[in-house]
Amino acid sequence: MKRHLAWYCCLVALVLGLHTTKASAQVIFFEDFEGAVLGNSVNERIGTSIAERVATEPNTSAIPGVWSSTAPAGWTVDKAVDTYRGAPTVTVGVPGVGLADYGVDEWEGWNFARLDFWSTAAGDQDRSQFGTTSNASGTVAIADPDEYFDLGSQNDAVNGGYYSTALITPSFQVNGGTLHGVGFDSSWRPEAFDDSALGGTLVDLNNQSVEIVATFDNGTSVEVAAWDSDNSTNDPEFKDNAQDQHFDAGSGTLAFVAPADATSATLSFKIANAANDWWWAIDNVEVADITGGTGQKLFEDFEGVTLGDSVNERITAGSSLEAASDGTTSILGTEYPTTSRENAFTHTFPTGWSTDNAGTPGAGGGDDGFGVLEWEQWSIAEQGFWAEVGGSTRNGFTKATGNVAVADGDEWDDLGDPGDQGDLTTLMKTSPIDVSAEGIVTIDFDSSWRPEDSQEVTLIAYLDGSPTELLHWVSDSQDPNYHGTNVNEDVGFLLDTTGASMLELEFGYVGNDDWWWAIDNVRVQSGAIPSLVPEPSSIAMLGLLLGGLGIATRRRR
Known part of the structure; x- marks a missing residue:
């Protein structure tokens, strides 16, 4: 036996x-953005109160030491994102990049700011929840289309468009063939399909969406996570308000398997197809090898x-039911059409x-x-x-x-x-x-x-x-x-x-x-x-227990 x-x-x-x-978990990458050198605000200015104004506005002044557009060493900000989950974005990148009178510079794509400055300058609206239970603090990375479009008209015929930007980590080492967990603190508030003010062909196409992608040195990529703001359908990617959430790298909730021939990777944090919606902010980005440094023999998700x-x-009249797939169902004597999901x-x-x-x-x-x-x-x-x-x-x-x-x-x-x-x-x-x-x-x-x-x-x-x-x-x-x-x-x-x-x-x-x-x-x-x-003391107790029961501790040939 x-x-x-x-x-x-x-x-x-x-x-x-x-x-x-x-x-x-063995942590192999970590970033808390505290290394970003913060300078003066540009469009978030103090007059009688904090408001969005062009930098040349008389009787206003910048706020010192609160914001930077320069990412920490090795990080990259992409303001010309043109795809989301492999499909073209509604418009390309961030509209009005570089224009002094269009878009609030502090939120032009991914930027870095003090958490208290962001929540105060933006009128809070639940931004201050970030860090109340998670470890977010100090300087955080922020993509805030809601605040960005507070300067300049979003239905401007020249600069109007949707907001798509990505924040990309430096390259970090991975262990080929093993599972890696991704962790970070996150603040997310969704909004979708309500920007009819854009006019023309860009009517209610906004769906503020997130995609996290791992890209490896062998040229392959894998999606780690994706969520969006569409709660009008049975959208599996819809993510509701989560203004203060912690993803633990060691839990494997968000994870990727590095290909066997991969030695390094980057992570891309993308927010796409947002109009005058809300935001996504992150802090304390961490990647961990969660296989304990051992070789992975099988992983299946x-x-x-x-x-x-x-x-x-089936779906009928906005509800779900179990029915034969003949296209109709009878409810109280009336035939209703049904559709599959x-x-x-x-x-x-x-x-x-x-x-x-x-x-x-x-x-x-x-x-x-x-x-x-x-x-x-x-x-x-x-x-x-x-x-x-x-x-x-x-x-x-x-x-x-x-x-x-x-x-x-x-x-x-x-x-x-x-x-x-x-x-x-x-x-x-x-x-x-x-x-x-x-x-x-x-x-x-x-x-x-x-x-x-x-x-x-x-x-x-x-x-x-x-x-x-x-x-x-x-x-x-x-x-x-x-x-x-x-x-x-x-x-x-x-x-x-x-x-x-x-x-x-x-x-x-x-x-x-x-x-x-x-x-x-x-x-x-x-x-x-x-x-x-088990702990060593438990192993000793186990040895006595197994000896008494006569149970072998190794497989007999």
Whole structure:
């Protein structure tokens, strides 16, 4: 009988209360903008009060030591941005660059200013919230189209246009093939589709948007995050007011995997397609290697798959419902048209991954009215789409971003009562992972779990085809495998792979009109991550405990 280190790590977690978290972070880049040399204001001037005026305005004076257009060494400000997420911006760059009587110079693209000056000069409007709970302080980087357009007419036939600018870090070293977390303090206030005063063809096209991109020395790029101001539709990128928010580099909430052949990277912080909207400000930018310096064997965030339109999750009269995809639905005797949701889900998994749904009634059978097709197996869904159609705290899975893998027995049973004929029974297996040169590996992922009735899940590790159960959660609170509701959790294990060549992980789900299990950011990496290893005193206690139970601490060949 083969035994693996995962067994006694789980036992430690149970007996000693070991807390499994993300890998410890090794900071490889940091900037707080305090090195920027601040000079006098230009258009934010003091007369009887602070107001936006041209610099030659009589009886006004500049404010000393509050602002600079010069970025810290190595940083670049781009005021000619012409794309957002690969599509052309509405207009190019920042309109009126360099003109003394158009646009407030202090906010002409990304600039650097004292936080208290920015909030005071701009009339606050919640800008002063930045730094109340986060670590933002002193000098911060600011892109503020609302203040910029306070000087000169935005519907000016020559200079009128939309505001798109990027702030780019110096090059920093990365570890090829490993996961890197991005952290910073952020102040964001959205606004969209309300600038009809521009006239002409530029009517209500504003949608103040953000994109963060990592670009590597091998010429490739990857999007780290994107959000916008469009709350008029089911836009998954919409981000509501967040005037004081901290993103922790070590959490992996915002992260990228450096290509295996990459040695350095830059980050671009872009704000695009803004008119006289609000702002985005950042401070304390940090990049960390969050694999603990170990080699990454697998990382999957499901962002590489192509999502298709929904089938049974339909929209009608502004609401969502589960219905057959025949184009109409009857409500109180009246037929209403229904439409699908774009870029919602797929049953096509990343290369090498597989699913087995043979135990699910109707799965793959083509009956459009028997079981909600989106959820008749493990599915990859856009997180906002899944949360919106299901509700019930699904939106609490904040550790995940973008696409997530979902097994949802509750939503599956909402059309045609397929649960009357059996359970949603589905398995999802990773691509094979080469562990031939490994010993201990760390396995971790983000999880959203809500138990009910008979719903249960498993995680099985197959080493050269031989199974070891790493996780078994059930919904019965009297069962020793019971796992209570946790819709936003880090889950981690150590596994001894010594002597094995290939590892596969299989995520299993069984449920029937119960709730769900969703996962994201599945990672396997070489070595024991420090945050998963007990303290020395715990290890000593564990040795006594395992000796008494006769459990091996290494895999037997």
